[in-house]
Amino acid sequence: MAFRAFYALPAENFATSSGQHTNAVHGFTSMLINLIKDQKPTHVAVAFDVSDDTTFRKAEYSEYKGGRNETPQEFRGQIDLIDQVMEAWGIKTIKMPGYEADDILATLAARGEAAGYEVLLVSGDRDAFQLITDNVFVLYPKQGVSNIPRMDAAAIEEKYFVPPSRYSDLAALVGESADNLAGVPGVGPKTAAKWINLYGGLEGILENLDSIGGKVGGASGKTSTPSSGTAASTSCSKTLSSP
Missing domain, CATH: 1.10.150.20 (5' to 3' exonuclease, C-terminal subdomain)
Structure with missing residues (x-):
């Protein structure tokens, strides 16, 4: 979602006096504020990816995510800033070596559902669709980070013809x-x-x-x-x- 926020806002319009770009920080935090306002969750956590080279998928399939373009220079450093903002807001951030953010979301979804919660996962990765159940839903952005409809099982079956x-x-x-x-x-x-x-x-x-x-x-x-x-x-x- 931070990457989507980065591309949704022009980097040249968001920078500190030292030259650190902040468009992803601005877009991500604005999105999160709106989601909290609209959804009124009782619990919030943010999951981050670690290096692709350390994940178990990369170990099992060496070409996983191969050929991706290099991370834009303007994006560098912004994840750390988002992490700092989350800490200041009292929101838990989670990252785990060997796993991706979606794996963390899968864990939180399973634990939340088992505890009797309705779980909302906010992700720009379609792989999260496999986590949808009667009590787990995915908020998937259609454009930028402002239009984020709720995807349930019926929506997935209507679009992809599989559960x-x-x-x-x-x-x-x-x-x-x-x-x-x-x-x-x-x-x-x-x-x-x-x-x-x-x-x-x-x-x-x-x-x-x-x-x-x-x-x-x-x-x-x-x-x-x-x-x-x-x-x-x-x-x-x-x-x-x-x-």
Whole structure:
């Protein structure tokens, strides 16, 4: 969300006298103020990513997020400033070596739901859709950080034709360019959704490649690997056991 805030506001218009850009800080904190005002949460926490090179996904799939452009110079230092603002506001920030922010959100969502809370996850990453349940919702920005509608299970099924719990299977089959996941050549969202609903998920598809047949069926056997499925999934159980 900080990255979205960075691109939503021109960096040249937000800087300190020392030259430190603050557009991401301004956009992120403004968004958070509005969300707290609108949603009136009882608890708030902010999760941060750590270096991509240290995550368990990178260890399992070396090309994960490969090919991304270098972080803009103007963005550097702004995460630390956001962290300082959160501390001043008394809002807990969480980061964990080896995991991404989405994994932390998955953990908080599971714990919150188990404790009887309605959980709202604010994320610009579609991978968060797999966390949606009857009590967990994703606030996903459509443009910048000002238009952030609530996504529930019905919204996911209407748009992607699969339930939230199968969104990671869809991403593994179709691919995610942002994460450098190639997917299966020739397979688009509608075909992937059809297979998922017919065979019950990625494992069922792999078990029924002979039934699928054709070039696409053959390609899925060669390119849809456990690594791609893991990379598209958030991790909850591993982080739940961590202190």
